[in-house]
Amino acid sequence: MSGIVFFRTERHDSVVEFYTETVGAEVWLEQPDCTVLKHGNMLFGFCDRDATDDCGILTFVYDSRAEVDEMHATVGDAAREEPHENERYDIYQFFADDPDGRTVEFQAFLHPVDL
Template identity: 70%
Template structure:
């Protein structure tokens, strides 16, 4: 079993390009006005709409701090902060903005 989270966007092509080219997701299903992406089993879709859904956070989980750091290097121009440890949740993380201004989090769980 699995699930998909969908978001409406006024910038369909730019948002899909961000998550495929800069985050590393792959197109899983292409529909008439929606694109469903897959990132290691995490499926999320963007549908061309007159209004943008920019609530919520898309969180991408990595296997190491080095992988989070690499993603930060690739997204430095849109990163909200530098990678750091969050003791409350036992993670190493940073946040970035996608083209819609939606928050994307990149993290690894610490041992």
Template identity: 70%
Template sequence: MVDADDRPDGTGGIVFFRTENRETVVDWYRDTVGAETWLEQPGCTILAFDGFRFGFCDGEETETEGILTFVYDDAAAVDAMHERVGDAADEEPHENEQYDIYQFFASDPDGRTAEFQTFR
């Protein structure tokens, strides 16, 4: 393991996904989830949500592996997000005792899993 004092300073990271529907999926994360455009590049849009950066790039195939997890301060905010995502929600918010979180999963317009949670 690298000691934090021995590594170069960084400014964070970005997770990228290929999509065949960049405009639709980007609009969903902006309009429904509340992410903001951090950087627009040719063929790619990078979004930010409270320091979490993720991007969608034009592709001939859509990548749906992985889970984008959005963390909130409390259960009321998770419940509010459940209302906002509406029919995209795959389940009701619930306690997950194994991880000591309150959560629910939804599917974005590409079918990618988005999780909304708070730690207890």
């Protein structure tokens, strides 16, 4: 079984470009006004609408701190903060904003987790 999380967006093309060109997601399915993306085992879609869903957080999980640091450099000015350890959740992380202002998190678990 699998699932897809969909978001309404007023900036379809720039949002899809951010997730494909910057984050490294792949287009999984094109529909008339929706694009479904795939990043690892995560499927998420953006549908061109008159309003934007900006609730929730899209979290991308990496295997190492180095990969999180690399993503921090890649997202550039979209990053809200420097990567740092979050002891409460045992992760290394930072938050950024996508072109719609949606919260995006990049993280690595500090201790191996079977995903």
